[in-house]
Amino acid sequence: MGTAFALEKEYCETLYDAYLVAIDTAPENDWLVKTFVERDIGSKETCDSLFSCGSLWTGGTDQAEEGNFIWTGSNATVEFVNWAPNNPNNNRDNEHCIRLLIDGTWSDYVCSDQLSFICEKTLVLNK
Numbered sequence: 001m002g003t004a005f006a007l008e009k010e011y012c013e014t015l016y017d018a019y020l021v022a023i024d025t026a027p028e029n030d031w032l033v034k035t036f037v038e039r040d041i042g043s044k045e046t047c048d049s050l051f052s053c054g055s056l057w058t059g060g061t062d063q064a065e066e067g068n069f070i071w072t073g074s075n076a077t078v079e080f081v082n083w084a085p086n087n088p089n090n091n092r093d094n095e096h097c098i099r100l101l102i103d104g105t106w107s108d109y110v111c112s113d114q115l116s117f118i119c120e121k122t123l124v125l126n127k
């Protein structure tokens with residue numbers, strides 16, 4: 001689709017045999033914030049405006065059907081959510097990808113925006 005979200009999705013898939021992260025639980029969300037957001041983007045103490053500070057792409061999107069968010073890695077419906085105030089708002093009818101904000105909340109956002117992103121890989125242990 002030529003969007004940054006789509007390119008980054010492909011990057012996870014082709015380089016790492018992985019997918020853009022799916023966030024399934026509050027502890028996972030917290031872990032991602034501590035592990036990636038605080039390290040790579042900064043902390044909320046250094047940021048005055050939540051929506052204009054750094055953020056990271058997750059694999060969540062409602063590009064296929066407005067308002068119906070799925071995780072692209074699995075096509076599973078997004079069940080656990082941690083939306084920021086007034087989100088998702090599908091601003092200008094053009095926000096279809098979920099980004100993780102600096103405080104750990106989520107916002108739907110313009111998919112063509114270039115953000116850092118998190119690839120996730122399912123580990124299969126052979127017994």
Ligand SMILES: [Ca+2]
Pocket residue numbers: 062063066067090094095096097108
């Ligand atoms: Ca949308």
Ligand SMILES: [Ca+2]
Pocket residue numbers: 087088089090091095107108109
């Ligand atoms: Ca939004």
